[in-house]
Every structure is written in structure tokens, then in C-alpha cells.
Amino acid sequence: MSYCINPLCNHRQNPNSDDVEECLSCGTSLLINDRIRLIKPLRALTDNPYNYIEVFEVDDAGTQWNPVRKQRVMKVLKWNSPKLVELIERESLCLQIIRHSGIPRSTIDDFFTFVIHNNSLTLYCLVMDKIEGQNLEQWLEFNSPISQSLALEWLQQLVDILDTVHRSNFFHRDIKPSNIILQPSGQLALVDFGAARQVTDTYLAKVSGSGGTSTGRGGRYEITAISTPLYSPLEQVNGKAVPQSDFYALGRTFVHLITATQLIDLPTDKKTGNLIWRNKASQIDKPFADLIDELMALLPGQRPQTTEIVLQRLEKLPQRIKNYRLANSKIFRFSKYTLMGLVFVGGIFLSIPLAANYLVVQGEISEAANDSQSAQEYFDSAIKINPQVKNYISKFYFDKASRSTQKLRSAKKYYELSIKYNNQDVDIYNNLAFVCQLLNEFECVTINYEKALKLKPDSWSGHYGLGTFYDDQGKKDLAEQQYQLAIKINSQAIPVINNLSRLKNLKGDYNAAIALALQGLQKTKEPKLQAALYKNLGWALFEQNKLGQAKEYLEKAGELDPQRADTYCLLAQVQEALGDNDNSWLNWEACLILESKVPEVFRWRGDVLQRIRLKPNSRQVRTNP
Numbered sequence: 001m002s003y004c005i006n007p008l009c010n011h012r013q014n015p016n017s018d019d020v021e022e023c024l025s026c027g028t029s030l031l032i033n034d035r036i037r038l039i040k041p042l043r044a045l046t047d048n049p050y051n052y053i054e055v056f057e058v059d060d061a062g063t064q065w066n067p068v069r070k071q072r073v074m075k076v077l078k079w080n081s082p083k084l085v086e087l088i089e090r091e092s093l094c095l096q097i098i099r100h101s102g103i104p105r106s107t108i109d110d111f112f113t114f115v116i117h118n119n120s121l122t123l124y125c126l127v128m129d130k131i132e133g134q135n136l137e138q139w140l141e142f143n144s145p146i147s148q149s150l151a152l153e154w155l156q157q158l159v160d161i162l163d164t165v166h167r168s169n170f171f172h173r174d175i176k177p178s179n180i181i182l183q184p185s186g187q188l189a190l191v192d193f194g195a196a197r198q199v200t201d202t203y204l205a206k207v208s209g210s211g212g213t214s215t216g217r218g219g220r221y222e223i224t225a226i227s228t229p230l231y232s233p234l235e236q237v238n239g240k241a242v243p244q245s246d247f248y249a250l251g252r253t254f255v256h257l258i259t260a261t262q263l264i265d266l267p268t269d270k271k272t273g274n275l276i277w278r279n280k281a282s283q284i285d286k287p288f289a290d291l292i293d294e295l296m297a298l299l300p301g302q303r304p305q306t307t308e309i310v311l312q313r314l315e316k317l318p319q320r321i322k323n324y325r326l327a328n329s330k331i332f333r334f335s336k337y338t339l340m341g342l343v344f345v346g347g348i349f350l351s352i353p354l355a356a357n358y359l360v361v362q363g364e365i366s367e368a369a370n371d372s373q374s375a376q377e378y379f380d381s382a383i384k385i386n387p388q389v390k391n392y393i394s395k396f397y398f399d400k401a402s403r404s405t406q407k408l409r410s411a412k413k414y415y416e417l418s419i420k421y422n423n424q425d426v427d428i429y430n431n432l433a434f435v436c437q438l439l440n441e442f443e444c445v446t447i448n449y450e451k452a453l454k455l456k457p458d459s460w461s462g463h464y465g466l467g468t469f470y471d472d473q474g475k476k477d478l479a480e481q482q483y484q485l486a487i488k489i490n491s492q493a494i495p496v497i498n499n500l501s502r503l504k505n506l507k508g509d510y511n512a513a514i515a516l517a518l519q520g521l522q523k524t525k526e527p528k529l530q531a532a533l534y535k536n537l538g539w540a541l542f543e544q545n546k547l548g549q550a551k552e553y554l555e556k557a558g559e560l561d562p563q564r565a566d567t568y569c570l571l572a573q574v575q576e577a578l579g580d581n582d583n584s585w586l587n588w589e590a591c592l593i594l595e596s597k598v599p600e601v602f603r604w605r606g607d608v609l610q611r612i613r614l615k616p617n618s619r620q621v622r623t624n625p
Contacts, residue, residue, distance in 0.1 A: 002030050003038040003056060005123060006116050007078045012045060026118060033112055035061040036074065036127065052079045053088075053194070060127060065107035070129075073104070075194070077124040085124060087194060092126050093609070094196045097592055100164040102157065102189040104128040131189045136177035136257065145260040148283050148321075155254060156314050157188045162250070163307035166243050167595045169605060170196050173241050175249035176231045177256055197241060230263040235300055244300040247310070251295030258284055273298050287320040376417075394421035411435045412444075426456045430465055437469050445469050460490040464499075471499065476507055494524045494533075501536040506600070510540040531561030535570065542574050550574050565596035569604040 004012040004023035011025040016039075022029055030037060038056040045054060054076045061069050077088045088111075095106035110127035146154070158180065165172060172179075173195040181189040233248035235241060252275070256263055259280040267276045275296060278289050291313055297303045304310045379393045415432035422428070429452035436444035449466040453459060467482030483500040486493055497520040504513035517537040524530060538554035541547075554571040557564065572587035588608050591601070 001040065003041060004028050004030065005032055005038060005076060005114060006121070007054065008119060008121065028116055028118070032114055032125065035063065038074070039071070042073065052084055053077055057130065058127065063107065063109040065109050072127055073130045075126045080122050080124065088124050088126055091193045091196060094170050094193045095128055098165055098168045098170065100161055102161040102187060103164070104131055104191055131181050131183065131191060133181040133183040133189065136180045136182060139182055140177065140257065140260060145281065145283070146257050148285065148288060151254060151258050151284070152288065152314065152317065154188055158190065158250060159307055159310045159314065161188070161190045162246055163311060166307050168593055171241070171243040171246050173197055173236065173245065174228055175246055175253055176228055177253055180253070233300070234298065242300050244303045244305065247295045247303045251292050254292055255296070285321045285324055287324050288317060291317065390421050394418045394425070409439070412439065424455065426452045426459060426462070429455070430462055434465055437472065458489050460486040460493050460496070463489065464493065464496050467496070468499065471503065476503055479503060492523055494520050494526070494529045498529060498532045498536065501533065505536060505539050505543070510543050513540040527560040531557045531564055531567070534560065535564060535567045539570050542570060547574055547577055551578065563594060565591050565594035566598050566601050568594065569601055573604070
């Protein structure tokens with residue numbers, strides 16, 4: 001059969017024949033955009049006004065970007081209200097930019113409008129690759145709750161997909177079992193990006209509610225709230241979704257999968273608001289359950305902040321589960337209490353150093369099993385027996401914090417514990433300040449950098465760290481002051497020279513930026529630092545309209561470090577100014593896809609994405625420098 005695209009047609013089903021070119025009922029062309037035939041609806045075709053999207057399996061003859069004829073999926077927006085058009089445009093842009101085998105692929109020619117001539121109705125059409133398989137809501141109807149090993153495997157796959165999504169500066173906003181497909185290969189796919197949102201400085205300003213005020217509250221922006229009951233966190237229901245909102249939905253999805261219980265049937269703790277589910281998932285060990293609960297934390301700041309953090313947690317989870325099982329085994333509990341009894345009775349059978357060392361080892365095991373309270377009890381008991389183990393314990397916490405820097409809350413706790421056992425180590429204060437900076441705990445940042453500089457006033461790294469803090473806060477003068485102090489102490493500190501050169505560019509002092517970049521290039525042979533300095537040099541020359549030189553230095557930066565998004569953003573702008581639009585577009589794609597936390601990159605991305613949105617069918621995105 002072949003279906004008519006006209007939603008107002010009285011009889012949309014037509015014979016599946018190439019000879020039938022127009023709908024037998026309403027006369028609308030059955031060949032859409034000279035390439036697509038609608039084979040069957042994937043959702044029921046109804047007159048319900050709330051059913052504003054129709055979805056079809058289609059036969060696509062292909063385009064220059066997707067030349068192979070194949071069965072694909074097409075979404076059709078029936079009602080062209082501005083908000084709905086904006087959503088399907090955003091979904092198209094999202095699927096064009098994101099590249100992952102677990103996400104449907106779409107190209108620039110797969111988004112178009114189709115006008116029904118007999119009633120002038122304009123339909124917005126989005127074509128994407130079809131992902132074969134069964135969604136997890138359907139799969140769970142005929143299968144038992146998933147095991148811990150399968151849950152770990154599936155969570156790893158989904159976070160890997162989300163990692164690509166988030167690194168592309170989008171987030172999904174509608175993760176749930178019915179939007180996850182189990183493919184015949186056993187791999188999962190994430191579909192339906194109709195609610196996806198782009199992360200830009202403007203969007204973050206909107207969700208912060210700043211509205212241009214200094215208080216950060218009482219904003220005047222309107223943001224479309226899209227939510228799925230039971231899977232969407234409160235901030236998303238209120239129209240203030242953030243990337244961490246995806247983690248909440250992911251955690252709730254896995255509660256449904258590992259309990260095989262509808263979320264509405266699970267009780268909620270009246271004091272905390274947390275879902276009570278562990279009693280229905282006996283196959284899940286505490287370390288894994290803790291991670292799922294952390295994903296579902298009520299506030300975004302209490303959840304893991306990035307996909308990278310979740311992936312690191314998942315990598316270490318099997319060993320933590322193993323340690324947890326060991327620490328909770330009957331043999332371990334028996335030996336623990338037996339030994340503690342012997343030690344406190346008088347250490348009859350054990351020498352004092354051996355007893356202390358044993359307690360230190362048990363403290364390390366308890367910490368590995370996420371039993372921090374028992375670990376500190378062991379360590380404190382060991383110090384009472386043998387004070388000499390104090391430095392060892394301080395180093396243990398310092399090393400543990402260093403290994404879990406991306407797990408920021410834990411890192412902070414471990415650095416604070418390390419200071420408890422050794423309060424004269426400058427590196428501990430510097431590292432704690434840096435972790436607090438990542439956590440946006442600004443008082444903690446300044447206090448610990450000040451303590452580090454008080455212990456060692458000539459520490460260039462302390463001034464450098466404090467400078468980066470002021471830099472992140474937009475306090476450019478204070479940042480410059482700290483960078484200058486760091487360079488005065490250590491003229492070979494290339495990262496400081498690089499940051500100061502970048503700061504000069506941001507302040508419009510391009511000659512100073514060039515001088516610093518050249519100074520740094522004379523002092524380092526390290527490729528990544530050279531790339532950063534060449535980037536600053538090219539940036540300054542671009543702003544001075546010296547386009548040929550700017551292009552040369554930015555291309556050098558790209559060769560030395562192909563993963564720097566800011567280099568490609570700048571090179572794209574230089575090539576646009578030179579009229580080289582084809583190469584400019586290639587560099588804009590790299591600018592959009594590569595990971596970056598640099599504020600100016602988000603600004604440049606926002607500018608080009610806005611232009612793409614205004615001209616979705618054009619690959620040329622001209623701009624003024």
C-alpha cells in the first residue's frame with residue numbers, strides 16, 4: 001500500500017504501484033519531494049487535534065547526501081504553529097549534527113516542506129534512518145526484570161550515546177523505555193529527538209532565570225516545558241531542563257527495567273522525596289543502586305554533572321561491587337570484629353605496628369566498598385595505636401581524591417580528609433581549591449588558594465589557579481593580576497602565558513596577545529601548548545583583519561592539536577571572511593562537534609547555529625567578522 005500525506009484526505013490508503021502517482025481520493029501527489037513514498041503509518045492516523053505529528057515508514061529513493069534507496073522513517077508535522085515548527089527544526093538540526101550508530105541519521109536534504117495544493121496546507125517533513133528492533137517498554141512485557149550485569153551493559157551503552165549527544169551541545173529531554181530500541185545486534189539505540197534541546201549561553205541564561213538581573217531570579221523568558229510524567233524531573237516540568245535532566249530520566253528508566261514495576265506503583269519516601277525501589281531489585285548491589293539513586297537526585301546539582309563522570313563511575317563499578325561483596329561477607333565481618341577485640345583488649349597476639357597496619361588495610365577495603373564511616377573508624381583507631389601511620393593515611397586520601405577528580409563531591413571529601421591528617425601540604429589546598437572551582441563553591445576556592453599561598457607565597461601554580469578562578473568568573477582584571485604574579489615567579493610557566501594571551505584577546509588588546517603568544521612559542525616544544533599559542537596568535541591577527549596570517553597560524557594549531565574546537569571556530573570565521581565557504585562549513589562542523597568548555601566557543605556556536613536555523617537548507621553560513 002501507499003499512503004497519502006494529506007491529513008485532511010478522507011481515504012488515505014492507495015494501491016502500492018508506481019503507476020498511481022496521485023491519491024485516488026484527494027489528488028495529492030504520492031511521490032513526496034520527488035523521492036519518497038509513504039508505505040505505512042507507524043502511529044494511528046486520527047483526527048485528534050493533539051496528534052500533531054504523524055510518523056510513516058517510507059521508501060526513500062535517496063539524495064546526493066544519502067544516495068542508497070532504503071526504507072526509512074518520516075515525521076510529518078500537520079499543524080504549523082511557531083513552537084511546533086521550532087521543535088521539528090531543532091530535531092532536524094540535532095540529527096544532522098550528532099553522529100552515533102545508536103542514533104537515527106538525517107542529512108540537510110531530509111528536512112523540507114510539502115504544500116498540499118488543493119488546500120494550501122504546509123506540512124513540515126523530517127526523514128531519518130529507521131532503526132530496527134523493539135523498544136524496551138515492549139521488550140519488558142515479555143521478559144523478566146533485567147539482571148545486574150545486563151543493567152550495567154545497557155547503562156554503559158546509553159551513557160555512551162548520551163555522551164555523544166551532550167558533547168554535541170544537545171540534550172534529549174525525553175528518555176524513557178519506549179524511546180530506547182533494542183536492535184537485533186543486541187545494541188541499544190536512542191530515538192525520538194523531538195524534544196531535544198540545544199545548550200547555548202542564551203538557553204542557560206534563560207533557565208537560570210536571570211532575565212538580565214544580577215540576582216539570577218525572576219527571569220522574564222518563556223521556555224517550552226516538555227515532560228513525560230514519572231520520567232521528567234521537577235526542573236524540566238517547570239520548563240528549566242538542563243543536561244543533567246537526562247540523567248534523572250535515565251535513572252528512572254533503569255528502575256523500571258530492574259524492578260519490572262511501573263513507576264507509578266512504587267512508593268516515595270515522604271521525607272526525602274526519593275523513589276523506594278531497592279526492595280524490588282534484590283539482584284542489584286548497593287554500589288550500583290547508589291549510582292542509580294544519584295542519577296535520580298531531586299536537584300540537578302546533586303546528580304553527576306557530565307557523561308564523562310558517569311562513564312568513569314561505570315568503569316570502576318565492577319571492582320566496587322566486588323569489594324562491597326567482600327566487605328559484607330561473613331568471613332570478613334568475623335575477622336574484622338575478632339581483630340578489633342584483640343587490639344582493644346590489649347593486642348595480646350599482635351604487635352602494635354602489625355595491628356595498626358591491619359586496621360589501615362581494613363580502612364582501605366571499607367573505603368573501596370563505599371563504607372566511609374567504617375574506614376575513618378579504622379584509620380582513627382590505627383593512629384591511636386601507631387601515630388606514624390598518619391602521613392600514610394593522608395597520602396591515601398590525597399591519592400584517592402586525585403583518582404576521582406571527576407567525581408567532584410567525593411574528591412572534595414577526600415582532600416578535606418587528607419588535610420585533616422596533614423595540614424601543611426600546599427598541593428592538597430591547591431587541588432581542593434580546583435575541585436571547589438568545578439563545583440562552583442566559590443568561598444571554598446578562595447579560602448584554599450589563600451591558605452596555599454600563605455604556606456608558599458612564591459607558588460606560581462597557586463597564583464595560576466587563582467587566576468583561572470577569576471578568569472572563569474569573568475573578573476578579567478583580577479585574573480590578569482594573578483597571571484602576572486605567576487609569570488613573575490616562573491617565566492617558563494607556558495600555561496600561564498597562554499591564558500594571559502587569551503585574556504588579552506578577550507579584552508581587545510591584540511598586540512599584547514600576539515607578543516605573549518610569540519614569547520610562549522619560543523619557550524615550549526610541547527605540541528598541545530604550541531597549538532593553544534598558535535590559536536591565540538591567529539585569533540589576534542584575525543581581529544586585526546590580517547586574514548592570510550591568521551589562517552596560516554590557525555591551520556598550524558589544527559595540525560598540532562586536532563581536538564581543539566576553538567581553533568576550528570576561528571578558522572571557519574577566517575575562511576568565511578576570505579570567501580572560502582566550502583572549507584568554512586567543514587570547520588564549522590568540527591567547531592560544533594568537538595568537546596569544549598571555553599565560553600567563547602559557546603558564543604561562536606550559538607551564532608552559527610542561529611544562522612543555520614534561519615536558513616536550514618543552506619550549507620553556506622556567511623557572517624561578518
